[in-house]
Amino acid sequence: MIKKRIELARELILENELDAMLITHPASRRYFSGYSPDDGQWGESSGALYLSHTESFLLTDFRYQQTAERECEYVATRIYKRGLAAELADITAMSRVKRMGFEPGGMLWSWYQAIKDTLEGVELVPVKSLADSLRVFKDAAEIKAIEQSLHLMEGVLDKVFAEGITGKTERELALKIARRTEDAGAEGVGFAPIVASGPNGAEPHAEPGPRVIERGDVVIFDVGAKLHGYISDISRTMVAGGLEAADGKFAEVYGTVQRAQNKAIAEIMPGMTGQEADDIARQVITDAGFGENFGHSLGHGVGLMTHEAPSVSPRSDDPLLPGMVFTVEPGIYLPGWGGVRLEQMVELTPAGCRLLNKLDRFYDLSG
Amino acid sequence: MIKKRIELARELILENELDAMLITHPASRRYFSGYSPDDGQWGESSGALYLSHTESFLLTDFRYQQTAERECEYVATRIYKRGLAAELADITAMSRVKRMGFEPGGMLWSWYQAIKDTLEGVELVPVKSLADSLRVFKDAAEIKAIEQSLHLMEGVLDKVFAEGITGKTERELALKIARRTEDAGAEGVGFAPIVASGPNGAEPHAEPGPRVIERGDVVIFDVGAKLHGYISDISRTMVAGGLEAADGKFAEVYGTVQRAQNKAIAEIMPGMTGQEADDIARQVITDAGFGENFGHSLGHGVGLMTHEAPSVSPRSDDPLLPGMVFTVEPGIYLPGWGGVRLEQMVELTPAGCRLLNKLDRFYDLSG
Numbered sequence: 137m138i139k140k141r142i143e144l145a146r147e148l149i150l151e152n153e154l155d156a157m158l159i160t161h162p163a164s165r166r167y168f169s170g171y172s173p174d175d176g177q178w179g180e181s182s183g184a185l186y187l188s189h190t191e192s193f194l195l196t197d198f199r200y201q202q203t204a205e206r207e208c209e210y211v212a213t214r215i216y217k218r219g220l221a222a223e224l225a226d227i228t229a230m231s232r233v234k235r236m237g238f239e240p241g242g243m244l245w246s247w248y249q250a251i252k253d254t255l256e257g258v259e260l261v262p263v264k265s266l267a268d269s270l271r272v273f274k275d276a277a278e279i280k281a282i283e284q285s286l287h288l289m290e291g292v293l294d295k296v297f298a299e300g301i302t303g304k305t306e307r308e309l310a311l312k313i314a315r316r317t318e319d320a321g322a323e324g325v326g327f328a329p330i331v332a333s334g335p336n337g338a339e340p341h342a343e344p345g346p347r348v349i350e351r352g353d354v355v356i357f358d359v360g361a362k363l364h365g366y367i368s369d370i371s372r373t374m375v376a377g378g379l380e381a382a383d384g385k386f387a388e389v390y391g392t393v394q395r396a397q398n399k400a401i402a403e404i405m406p407g408m409t410g411q412e413a414d415d416i417a418r419q420v421i422t423d424a425g426f427g428e429n430f431g432h433s434l435g436h437g438v439g440l441m442t443h444e445a446p447s448v449s450p451r452s453d454d455p456l457l458p459g460m461v462f463t464v465e466p467g468i469y470l471p472g473w474g475g476v477r478l479e480q481m482v483e484l485t486p487a488g489c490r491l492l493n494k495l496d497r498f499y500d501l502s503g
Numbered sequence: 504m505i506k507k508r509i510e511l512a513r514e515l516i517l518e519n520e521l522d523a524m525l526i527t528h529p530a531s532r533r534y535f536s537g538y539s540p541d542d543g544q545w546g547e548s549s550g551a552l553y554l555s556h557t558e559s560f561l562l563t564d565f566r567y568q569q570t571a572e573r574e575c576e577y578v579a580t581r582i583y584k585r586g587l588a589a590e591l592a593d594i595t596a597m598s599r600v601k602r603m604g605f606e607p608g609g610m611l612w613s614w615y616q617a618i619k620d621t622l623e624g625v626e627l628v629p630v631k632s633l634a635d636s637l638r639v640f641k642d643a644a645e646i647k648a649i650e651q652s653l654h655l656m657e658g659v660l661d662k663v664f665a666e667g668i669t670g671k672t673e674r675e676l677a678l679k680i681a682r683r684t685e686d687a688g689a690e691g692v693g694f695a696p697i698v699a700s701g702p703n704g705a706e707p708h709a710e711p712g713p714r715v716i717e718r719g720d721v722v723i724f725d726v727g728a729k730l731h732g733y734i735s736d737i738s739r740t741m742v743a744g745g746l747e748a749a750d751g752k753f754a755e756v757y758g759t760v761q762r763a764q765n766k767a768i769a770e771i772m773p774g775m776t777g778q779e780a781d782d783i784a785r786q787v788i789t790d791a792g793f794g795e796n797f798g799h800s801l802g803h804g805v806g807l808m809t810h811e812a813p814s815v816s817p818r819s820d821d822p823l824l825p826g827m828v829f830t831v832e833p834g835i836y837l838p839g840w841g842g843v844r845l846e847q848m849v850e851l852t853p854a855g856c857r858l859l860n861k862l863d864r865f866y867d868l869s870g
Contacts, residue, residue, distance in 0.1 A: 161545065161546070162545055163545070172710075173708070173710070174695075175545065176694065176708075176809070176810065177694065177808055177809055177810060178528065178529055178530070178542065178609075178808070179528070179608045179609065180810065182708070197798075198707070198798035198799065199706065199707040199708040199798070199799060200706070200708055201706065202703075202705065202706040202709070203706065203708075203709070203710065238612075240611070240612045240613035240616065241546045241611060241612075241613040242545075242546065243611065243612040243613075244607070244608060244610065244611060244612065245605075245607045245608075245610040245611065245612050245615050245629070246607035246608045246610075246629075248612050249607065249629075262612070262613075262616075311682075311685055315678075315682060318678055327543065327544065328541075336569075338569070339566065339567070339568065339569040339570065340565070340566040341540070341543075341549070341566040341567055341570075342569070342570070343540070343570070431564075431565035431566070432565065432566060441544055441545070442543070442544055443543065443544060443547065
């Protein structure tokens, strides 16, 4: 697997007329080496992968040496003592590297400057994100890992719903979901669970807070697991106390989102751009009079990162192609009232979307 | 507080002959605005703070609007629809900005390029990290927040130790610590807890795994909480079953680390460089014959980030000054055997280090 990926990366190095490629984005680094550590915090790095036509190194520091040696089967570990730039200077000088590619979205400006100032006679060439060009196509093992992550998360969520949400705080439910996800065998959550109740649901990325969920509240759950490195991403919108507790507006809003989602999953086809796919759902929501209240994209790719290529958005000209895995998650957000978001994950096949979700516990309000 | 900080930032804008400053690092963004969201994942942003001599905007997207409006008392929220660069182009054109500063360590190369390509006639000027120049000095409220975070974490750890560690897996203990930290009222852990037992302790950043801790195992715990945004950072090394279960080597290794730590805390004084401070502990460890086995720095600043300025390292010429808060954490790592790390947090005062830790539950092996 890793071996084949390294070959693909080397083809990319050749295509871009590079001598080598520096991979600093943690997901790409893992994808091409097997090295799993996250970067500690904003702006820190637990290592970089260096690939040339003949060499491959996982460059890291003393703190990660054992992990790197254990996890990297096809890549040699090389420990830097004076930092990444100095180590790269040694390697590129030895190997007479003239052009080294890097990922613009995986590189801090400060790292770039340090490397540029340290490496003499090496041109640094921004290369289109490896996420876009290679990681975007999932192989069978990756799709299996994503499905496992998704089904684990579905099971957890289903159980939490069965135990009831009324009378609990958003934060309580978020913690419960996170802990159950860990206990179910995931490495952890894929991202901090969102539990947004009542008016809080109008903000798509609300932090779970002390608000107590009451009967009749509309509550958005947006949760995901990380399993074998792969993320799942699910959104469900529930009424505390069940459908009969909902206010008059709920059926209209939920039904609209549901119709938008069903239509998008049925009609998205390979070859469409992200914009064309997004438009299928957006049109349904706009026709229902809620166009202004669907402020985010229809979906995004998922894999080693929660958000990665492809972008299924009104601003994306990227074609959607077989082998891509992405979310379909229309939403409607009404300030003061709250919101509804429904999110499924699909694999695009030559015949259209294949649903990866197994549990279809939705209210049926698509009318 | 925020008002005063904005004034300080404006002085910095003046000093650097800038018209404005763009603050994208999440900790700096919070420090100068009160806006608390983390960035979602590597390479994503939940917003940017724009400060000029007369204007201040928290620029973000629709997903974070309510949070921004609620949290930013002295900064106006401005929602971008076509992305940060386009919004900045409008603002800088309107305000005739010619020179805009940015934080090199808070800026992705891809963001920089997008902003540079979009803003006509605006020079982008790298400004020394705001973490180094302003955030490095903690005010009374910040020190109080750090102490609260630290004492919460100490209480949790103490209780986990009292309940016993023998027979549990590293991962079990790491989860227990994380959950107790949340239950004790923290926003969450400040960083993923490290529990490294037996030979795993030889790697300073080992991931907690399935290894079962047995009587006599030496176990490093490195844990921290996040409370009111502020991080705490504690390392303790315990022998499962207590001192009497330890092997012959333990007392020598632990005692050396302890002497190094005590000496450093007693002797670090304002005006020393990071290197000079580091050297106090390093000399003790080197004299004991373990110089090669102390592969990391003596310490680092802590605040809104787990690792921030100042750097207390052999490579740091930065002076340590009153008002700085940092860790003192010597360690010895022996491949095959394991490791010992002891970490305290101190505030530097004109008279030297003031210990912020309250619970001093160490073995006394300093001889």
